[in-house]
Amino acid sequence: MSIYVGNLAYNVTQDDLSEVFAEYGTVRRVYLPTDRESGRPRGFGFVEMSSDEEEDAAIQELDGAEWLGRSLKVNKARPRDGGSGGGGRRN
Incomplete structure (x- = not known):
């Protein structure tokens, strides 16, 4: 599984994000689209x-922590839906 990290500053690098998450364990991969x-x-x-x-x-x-002047949104990443264009969370 992976973690979704939203509301990032646009100048954040993969190394920056890896460094922050490394405080909680071993980071295997970081992807910034x-x-x-x-x-x-x-x-x-x-x-x-x-x-x-x-x-x-x-x-x-x-989740909710302030980093580089922004409040992070951090949660379990949801699988891609195959093109529905997003939408709300399913319960």
């Missing part, structure tokens, strides 16, 4: 950690 046309960061990313326990600890501590 970019806009296809401009190549600029989109303001969100994904982090994979070594265990669910590490991911849970990072989510608990970082």
